[in-house]
Amino acid sequence: MRQALTVRPFEFEIIESAAPALQEGCAIIKVVYCGVCGSDLHVYEGKHPKVKPPAVLGHEAVGIITQIGNNKDNLQVGDKVAVVPLIGCKECEYCKLGYPNQCVNRKVVGFQVTGCLAEEVSIPIENLIKLPEGCDLLEASLLEPLAVVVHCVGLLERIKISTKEAIVTGAGTIGILIGLYLREKLGMNVSMVEINANRKELAEKIGFKVFQGIKDIPIKDTRPVAFECTGNKKVLDMLVTTDPAPEVIVILGTFERTLELNIFEMCKRESYIIGSQMYTKKDLEIAAQIMSTPMKEVFKSILVERIYSLSEAKEAYDEALNSQKGTKVIIQVNK
Numbered sequence: 001m002r003q004a005l006t007v008r009p010f011e012f013e014i015i016e017s018a019a020p021a022l023q024e025g026c027a028i029i030k031v032v033y034c035g036v037c038g039s040d041l042h043v044y045e046g047k048h049p050k051v052k053p054p055a056v057l058g059h060e061a062v063g064i065i066t067q068i069g070n071n072k073d074n075l076q077v078g079d080k081v082a083v084v085p086l087i088g089c090k091e092c093e094y095c096k097l098g099y100p101n102q103c104v105n106r107k108v109v110g111f112q113v114t115g116c117l118a119e120e121v122s123i124p125i126e127n128l129i130k131l132p133e134g135c136d137l138l139e140a141s142l143l144e145p146l147a148v149v150v151h152c153v154g155l156l157e158r159i160k161i162s163t164k165e166a167i168v169t170g171a172g173t174i175g176i177l178i179g180l181y182l183r184e185k186l187g188m189n190v191s192m193v194e195i196n197a198n199r200k201e202l203a204e205k206i207g208f209k210v211f212q213g214i215k216d217i218p219i220k221d222t223r224p225v226a227f228e229c230t231g232n233k234k235v236l237d238m239l240v241t242t243d244p245a246p247e248v249i250v251i252l253g254t255f256e257r258t259l260e261l262n263i264f265e266m267c268k269r270e271s272y273i274i275g276s277q278m279y280t281k282k283d284l285e286i287a288a289q290i291m292s293t294p295m296k297e298v299f300k301s302i303l304v305e306r307i308y309s310l311s312e313a314k315e316a317y318d319e320a321l322n323s324q325k326g327t328k329v330i331i332q333v334n335k
């Protein structure tokens with residue numbers, strides 16, 4: 001079977017390798033679609049702190065089960081499934097408390113474990129969710145980023161929020177999906193902040209008000225919630241010090257390990273900052289429910305028109321890296 005191996009930064013090689021053998025507790029999946037994620041791009045550029053090429057990337061995968069043993073989830077050969085890339089150790093404090101996304105020994109498919117830019121992959125059965133019968137696999141390839149969104153918005157439940165105003169800084173794929181989720185599912189009024197012309201154009205096309213800076217947003221009489229998706233510390237500091245300051249700032253962007261923040265102003269405004277880390281299987285299941293409602297049409301609006309083949313992995317990654325459009329790039333691994 002064929003795999004797309006990231007051999008060096010910015011270089012893919014399509015290699016022939018042995019098909020994975022069926023192991024106890026695992027299933028063999030024929031990967032149909034695999035999305036390109038921002039974290040994949042970090043590895044592709046050689047900038048990921050932990051994962052370096054050579055690596056078989058890809059964790060946003062959907063496909064069809066081709067081999068599976070008896071299992072308590074009643075999954076069968078031929079079932080359409082989405083992959084839950086996070087493999088918790090089940091032993092650590094966090095796994096036991098029900099936070100596998102915070103596992104101290106976690107492995108992620110496509111990072112510490114061979115990824116899904118391969119015609120066939122072996123995945124633990126408990127890391128699969130069955131997709132509904134008539135489910136379109138191309139639409140389902142949006143499930144993974146949508147699960148990230150379900151998870152981070154769900155974090156707001158920890159705090160009482162009454163406002164209908166939301167700010168999203170950074171209109172990349174995740175930023176746009178958060179905006180859509182807040183607008184369509186929670187009926188919130190979303191203001192986007194984006195300076196890149198391509199991303200701004202897409203966000204406006206989807207109906208968002210897009211502002212150059214946080215201070216330009218005309219919010220009055222309420223403290224908004226904010227989702228920070230740029231990973232830019234100046235933007236975060238601006239969120240902390242603007243008026244009215246967001247009651248809660250949820251962090252999605254990837255920041256440097258340490259950064260300066262105006263803690264004085266943060267304390268003055270009694271703001272919460274919540275970090276968000278991937279998602280759990282439950283979030284992916286909620287995402288799957290959403291994608292079987294008419295709401296899916298709205299979410300689909302961010303899919304790129306062109307679907308890349310496995311041998312075009314480099315073109316797909318370059319498109320995701322350079323286009324800066326906020327759209328989702330998808331690779332079709334198998335027909």
Ligand SMILES: [Zn+2]
Pocket residue numbers: 037038039059060144145
């Ligand atoms: Zn991802």
Ligand SMILES: [Zn+2]
Pocket residue numbers: 088089090091092093094095096100103104105106
């Ligand atoms: Zn663990």
